[in-house]
Amino acid sequence: MSGLLDLVKPRRSLSRRKRADRLFAACGAGAVFLVVLWIGFLFASLLVRALPAMTAYEIALTVQLEPEQIPPDNPRRGNWRGVLAQAVADLLNAEAQTLDAELIPSERVAAKLLLSKGAAAELRSLVIKNPSWLGKTGTESARTVFLPVSDSLDQYAKGLLVPSTQDGALVSPKTAELFDQLRQAGVVQRKFAWRFFVRADSRFPALAGIAGAVKGSLLAIMVCLFLSFPVGVAAAVWFEDFAPEGRRTDLFRINVYNLAAVPSIIFGLLGLAVFLNFFSMPRGAPLVGGMVLALMTLPTVIVVSASALRAVPSNLREAALALGASRQEAILHHVLPYALPGILTGTIIGLARAFGETAPLLLIGMTAFLTSVPEGISSPATALPAQIFLWADQPERGFAARASAAIVALLIVLTLVNLAAILLREKMEKGRSR
Amino acid sequence: MTQTQTTATTEGADNEICLEARNLSVRYGKVQAVKDISLVVRARQVTALIGPSGCGKSTFLRAINxxxxLIPTCVVQGSVRLGETEIYDPAVEVEALRARIGMVFQKPNPFATSIYNNVAYGPRVQGLVRHRRETDERVEKSLRRAGLWDEVKDRLKESGTSLSGGQQQRLCIARAIAADPEVVLMDEPCSALDPIATARIEDLMDELRARYTIVIVTHSMQQAARVSKRTAFFLLGELVEEGATGEVFTNPQDERTLNYVTGRMG
Incomplete structure (x- = not known):
């Protein structure tokens, strides 16, 4: 009877142990809550800051592309500023009834006040892409184009800048009022900032985009993948299947494993000293960036692949060898396919780390200011994290939002890559259930 | 018992020697796993190797193929002959040797591929089949001999790992005999199986011994008594006694064998 009571009515020490148990679980749940809160805060603040970079205010201008202003045979030498000044003056004249007369600035400064500093270059590249617009006269030479408004007005319209009469203020109340009236007249419109996704870097925030950096990053990562995956897997196979046991192999192994912990900037220094200075490879090219990142990723790939190979049941290898397969056949036909999900997961995680790496790229010059999208692996390029670094360092306010937007883009790419790694592993592991 | 002995002698006349180990010793580093064993395995009959765990019977089996x-620290001394061939001759290609000596393992270990590809793997790497029809024939023949054909003929494309444990082990047997070996080594082939699957494998061995020389390592003395014609008793790396199975179990010459088979030791 007393034995039963002992079970039904637990002794005091047991209730204390149960309380400790609950506390232990609560600590774990609390830790998870903190992590989720922190990540949520990070993402939310990034998204809020990145949002302004997703839209741009643009002004509809009718430009007169007369041959005397823009020579059709050589449009690069045209008087683009003059064309724009004229177009702005025409616009203000046309809208004279809807605008307050005292707000209208003099013709000399109107274009400068309203338009982005990059508007002339933007119009020029637009026209060069459409040569049929040129060589016409009178009303036929007129074209309506959308050009970005000045950075300060863009910021003002997004509520990031307050007009002020002080000296050195970026937007005066008068200009702000004029801008609001132009908006009401429908001449200024808020548009999706497509330039951000298709353009390379620019001195002007309104024209700067991440395409150059994304392509540079992707090219470097491809080079990194093609170097580190085969070399890393081959090294892991040697370590696991062919290396003679002994002190020398252990020394190799320890060295390789230690490389995985070397700070990435050291690999950048190595790249600078060996690839650039000794082999005279092109500075700032994705080829060199990818090689440096491959050096950095290689130890990770080797370590992960070796442990994936070690996890292959030994009876699989034995089954193949007992049938008279050679070691190479046993590895290629059975061991590697079985270990592949693990190897791929490790490689993708290593690549994701390399994708977000900035330090080694700084040293080999992949942080240059480049206004065009790189063409190939040997042309100068910049990488996405380096682009973030560059923009975060700029005084113009428009770049702050772009830096945040680039961070969001980087995080999206990384999330997709990790998701792909998880799905790939699950799919392949299903195929080998035993 | 006398009957067993008589059959042994009558069949013994045409019993050519298939495998012969002479003064075979195997060391793993400093550990001597097999000590100076000489044993003759006769063709087309089942030879059982029994003995307590760690007595060297599996090591001996693995020395045959x-x-x-594969174990870097392993050193083999002495000689093993397969027919006229010394298998530890440096000129012997181990891949070719293993095509003549199939092996079935303790745990069923089919490849994570289709049933068909499991069986076809050996003949393919050995270059015994040139086109699809030859492979088809060989796969069917091997599966029939392993008693699995009727159960899997409609799902040859399914994964070998989707079969039950007993079927997997019969698949492994089909795979081991697909390259037409002379010898099939079985390393405790039933220790992971239930009694019904075990009985099927034992029946299968009875059929297979018409074509193949079978050497089986087993922990079950009943199994050894049921399936084998001759039995060898190993202890601490030494061969204590070898003889006709009935003789070894009912009238052992050595006291240690008697203790083991009567359950007083092991």
Whole structure:
């Protein structure tokens, strides 16, 4: 009877142990809550800051592309500023009834006040892409184009800048009022900032985009993948299947494993000293960036692949060898396919780390200011994290939002890559259930 | 018992020697796993190797198809002959040797591929089949001999790992005999199986011994008594006694064998 009571009515020490148990679980749940809160805060603040970079205010201008202003045979030498000044003056004249007369600035400064500093270059590249617009006269030479408004007005319209009469203020109340009236007249419109996704870097925030950096990053990562995956897997196979046991192999192994912990900037220094200075490879090219990142990723790939190979049941290898397969056949036909999900997961995680790496790229010059999208692996390029670094360092306010937007883009790419790694592993592991 | 002995002698006349180990010793580093064993295995009959765990019977089995080569610290001394061939001759290609000596393992270990590809793997790497029809024939023949054909003929494309444990082990047997070996080594083939699957494998061995020489390592003395014609008793790396199975179990010459088979030791 007393034995039963002992079970039904637990002794005091047991209730204390149960309380400790609950506390232990609560600590774990609390830790998870903190992590989720922190990540949520990070993402939310990034998204809020990145949002302004997703839209741009643009002004509809009718430009007169007369041959005397823009020579059709050589449009690069045209008087683009003059064309724009004229177009702005025409616009203000046309809208004279809807605008307050005292707000209208003099013709000399109107274009400068309203338009982005990059508007002339933007119009020029637009026209060069459409040569049929040129060589016409009178009303036929007129074209309506959308050009970005000045950075300060863009910021003002997004509520990031307050007009002020002080000296050195970026937007005066008068200009702000004029801008609001132009908006009401429908001449200024808020548009999706497509330039951000298709353009390379620019001195002007309104024209700067991440395409150059994304392509540079992707090219470097491809080079990194093609170097580190085969070399890393081959090294892991040697370590696991062919290396003679002994002190020398252990020394190799320890060295390789230690490389995985070397700070990435050291690999950048190595790249600078060996690839650039000794082999005279092109500075700032994705080829060199990818090689440096491959050096950095290689130890990770080797370590992960070796442990994936070690996890292959030994009876699989034995089954193949007992049938008279050679070691190479046993590895290629059975061991590697079985270990592949693990190897791929490790490689993708290593690549994701390399994708977000900035330090080694700084040293080999992949942080240059480049206004065009790189063409190939040997042309100068910049990488996405380096682009973030560059923009975060700029005084113009428009770049702050772009830096945040680039961070969001980087995080999206990384999330997709990790998701792909998880799905790939699950799919392949299903195929080998035993 | 006398009957067993008589059959042994009558069949013994045409019993050519298939495998012969002479003064075979195997060391793993400093540990001597097999000590100076000489044993003759006759063709087309079942020879059982029994003994307590760690007595060297699996090591001896793996010395026959040189699976011990995979262990870097393993040193083999002495000689093993397959027919006229010394298998530890440096000129012997181990891949070719293993095509003549199939092996079935303790745990069923089919490849994570289709049933068909499991069986076809050996003949393919050995270059025994040139086109699809030859492979088809060989796969069917091997599966029939392993008693699995009727159960899997409609799902040859399904994964070998989707079969039950007993079916997997019969698939492994089909795979081991697909390259037409002379010898099939079985390393405790039933220790992971239930009694019904075990009985099927034992029946299968009875059929297979018409074509193949079978050497089986087993922990079950009943199994050894049921399936084998001759039995060898190993203890601490030494061969204590070898003889006709009935003789070894009912009238052992050595006291240690008697203790083991009567359950007083092991």
């Amino acid at each position: 040189r699976m011990n080569d």
